Amino acid sequence: MSKTDRRLLSGNEAVARAALDAGFALGAGYPGTPSTEILESFSELGGHAEWAPNEKVALEVALGAAFAGARALVTMKHVGLNVAADPLFTATYTGVSGALVVVSADDPGMASSQNEQDNRRYALAAGVPMLEPSDSQEAYDLVFQAVEVSQRWQLPVLLRLTTRICHSKTVVRARELGLAAARPHFEHDAKARVMIPAYARPAHRRLRQKLAEIAEWNESSPLNRIEPGEKALGIVTSGISYVHAREAAGGASFLKLGMTYPLPMEKIRRFAAGVQRCLVVEEGDPYLVEAIRAAGIAVEGKHEMYRFGELDVQRVRRILAGDVSPEPTPPRGKPPELCKGCPHRAVFETLGKLDCIVAGDIGCYTLGVLPPFEAMDSCVCMGAAIGVGLGLRQVLPAEQARRVVSVIGDSTFVHGGITGLVEMIYNPPPTGHVLLILDNGTTAMTGLQEHPGTGRTLDHKATGRVVFEDLARTLGVKRVHVVDPSKDPAGFEKLMRESLACGELVVIVARRPCLLAAKKIRAYQAADTGEGDGG
Numbered sequence: 001m002s003k004t005d006r007r008l009l010s011g012n013e014a015v016a017r018a019a020l021d022a023g024f025a026l027g028a029g030y031p032g033t034p035s036t037e038i039l040e041s042f043s044e045l046g047g048h049a050e051w052a053p054n055e056k057v058a059l060e061v062a063l064g065a066a067f068a069g070a071r072a073l074v075t076m077k078h079v080g081l082n083v084a085a086d087p088l089f090t091a092t093y094t095g096v097s098g099a100l101v102v103v104s105a106d107d108p109g110m111a112s113s114q115n116e117q118d119n120r121r122y123a124l125a126a127g128v129p130m131l132e133p134s135d136s137q138e139a140y141d142l143v144f145q146a147v148e149v150s151q152r153w154q155l156p157v158l159l160r161l162t163t164r165i166c167h168s169k170t171v172v173r174a175r176e177l178g179l180a181a182a183r184p185h186f187e188h189d190a191k192a193r194v195m196i197p198a199y200a201r202p203a204h205r206r207l208r209q210k211l212a213e214i215a216e217w218n219e220s221s222p223l224n225r226i227e228p229g230e231k232a233l234g235i236v237t238s239g240i241s242y243v244h245a246r247e248a249a250g251g252a253s254f255l256k257l258g259m260t261y262p263l264p265m266e267k268i269r270r271f272a273a274g275v276q277r278c279l280v281v282e283e284g285d286p287y288l289v290e291a292i293r294a295a296g297i298a299v300e301g302k303h304e305m306y307r308f309g310e311l312d313v314q315r316v317r318r319i320l321a322g323d324v325s326p327e328p329t330p331p332r333g334k335p336p337e338l339c340k341g342c343p344h345r346a347v348f349e350t351l352g353k354l355d356c357i358v359a360g361d362i363g364c365y366t367l368g369v370l371p372p373f374e375a376m377d378s379c380v381c382m383g384a385a386i387g388v389g390l391g392l393r394q395v396l397p398a399e400q401a402r403r404v405v406s407v408i409g410d411s412t413f414v415h416g417g418i419t420g421l422v423e424m425i426y427n428p429p430p431t432g433h434v435l436l437i438l439d440n441g442t443t444a445m446t447g448l449q450e451h452p453g454t455g456r457t458l459d460h461k462a463t464g465r466v467v468f469e470d471l472a473r474t475l476g477v478k479r480v481h482v483v484d485p486s487k488d489p490a491g492f493e494k495l496m497r498e499s500l501a502c503g504e505l506v507v508i509v510a511r512r513p514c515l516l517a518a519k520k521i522r523a524y525q526a527a528d529t530g531e532g533d534g535g
């Protein structure tokens with residue numbers, strides 16, 4: 001498209017388009033709703049996009065690129081930032097030479113997540129400047145702003161999106177003139193990038209100095225705008241909450257914040273002083289209201305009941321009216337279930353039949369918890385199946401411990417399970433343990449993305465492959481099996497009985513492609529080799 005075209009884009013597509021127009025050399029990430037399409041779109045547009053094994057590695061790859069003077073993008077869902085938090089908290093000390101934009105896509109209301117953590121807290125805790133768009137155009141524009149801030153202060157910048165911003169489509173006008181790609185080069189600067197305590201102490205002071213400068217700059221930056229209206233009501237807001245509040249209280253005065261860390265506190269103070277009632281409208285945690293009150297500015301916040309779930313126009317009207325009466329419960333939809341013919345089905349049928357205690361994990365297979373299987377006993381975060389299973393095995397009485405099985409998907413195993421396997425070998429429980437890797441050849445839950453176990457890159461081209469059975473054997477597991485439970489349920493049941501009884505460490509790779517991915521996998525293989533068997 002020509003750069004002056006107006007296009008209907010989702011927030012995710014807008015970020016991808018902006019990354020291309022702003023000369024980003026690299027996009028790295030790990031899939032996770034609602035962020036996944038950013039890198040897929042960036043790749044389709046011709047950008048260099050990579051799926052990393054997990055978000056921590058993705059951030060580190062992007063940081064390396066930014067050390068080399070390039071502009072780098074890293075994308076993840078909100079819980080991904082927990083995984084990437086370690087490098088994030090020190091990347092603010094090291095700073096960057098190019099630009100580093102970290103996209104956190106939060107999921108208030110948990111449309112497809114295990115919690116609704118509010119990642120604005122990370123900006124404050126790690127000291128990362130944070131920008132929050134309210135629609136796709138802003139998502140596009142704020143990528144450029146993020147580059148400006150990142151390059152000027154040599155810091156990573158957090159671009160915080162939420163589900164509605166990621167997935168809603170609004171019109172985007174791309175810039176006529178993008179940014180020329182930076183020329184990567186490396187200059188030694190150990191004092192800036194090697195965080196031994198002697199170098200980290202001044203680095204922390206540098207970070208606080210930069211944040212103070214950004215806070216001052218943000219007082220008059222174009223990122224926060226006052227929209228004058230009636231003096232009776234002033235609303236301080238950001239992100240998608242702005243859109244809802246605008247509709248719910250059209251006549252009010254607004255202070256719409258685009259940079260929500262560090263906050264333009266004096267601007268907020270003046271705004272609050274100029275209206276009779278000043279209300280903070282925000283989704284999720286009382287992040288803004290707490291910060292504003294801590295600065296001694298009297299503002300009204302929402303009732304605790306509105307901390308949960310997404311906001312919408314109706315809920316904002318209730319907040320404005322101080323209505324704390326019970327909200328109508330939405331009609332219950334049909335519960336999700338594994339596809340008919342899903343390879344995970346045969347596994348959970350057997351686990352249920354054998355009355356296993358199942359330390360589960362996150363993916364399509366989490367649906368093994370629901371009827372008709374009801375064969376999952378825990379699911380915490382990606383990779384936890386192995387550690388939790390081992391902990392259960394370590395302390396349960398032997399007759400129960402012997403029934404514990406850790407069940408993990410292939411993408412999840414690569415993401416967060418490999419170190420759990422190392423723990424299993426290093427600290428084997430007295431009754432042994434059984435690890436079941438459900439290898440369906442894809443990351444099904446988030447829309448069939450590749451991962452290092454598939455041997456194909458983000459754009460489905462052949463690359464190196466991590467072979468789970470080889471890895472387990474190399475790490476020292478003696479009993480390693482590769483089976484297809486759908487093809488031979490009786491054989492799988494027999495193997496499970498033997499494995500649970502043997503008292504040793506067992507890794508079983510249950511391999512059969514996801515029903516929805518099988519045809520695509522065959523096509524990718526055929527494209528690579530001229531022949532494909534989909535196995």
Ligand SMILES: Cc1ncc(C[n+]2csc(CCOP(=O)(O)OP(=O)(O)O)c2C)c(N)n1
Binds near residue numbers: 080410411412413444
């Ligand atoms: C830290 C983190 N990153 C990303 C996600 C999103 N997510 C949930 S499960 C999953 C992977 C599922 O793939 P796999 O383990 O192969 O199971 P499948 O869905 O294919 O059965 C992803 C990416 C998440 N929940 N947590």
Ligand code: SF4
Binds near residue numbers: 337343365445514517
């Ligand atoms: S998408 Fe694939 S893995 Fe997920 S339930 Fe359907 S067949 Fe199973």
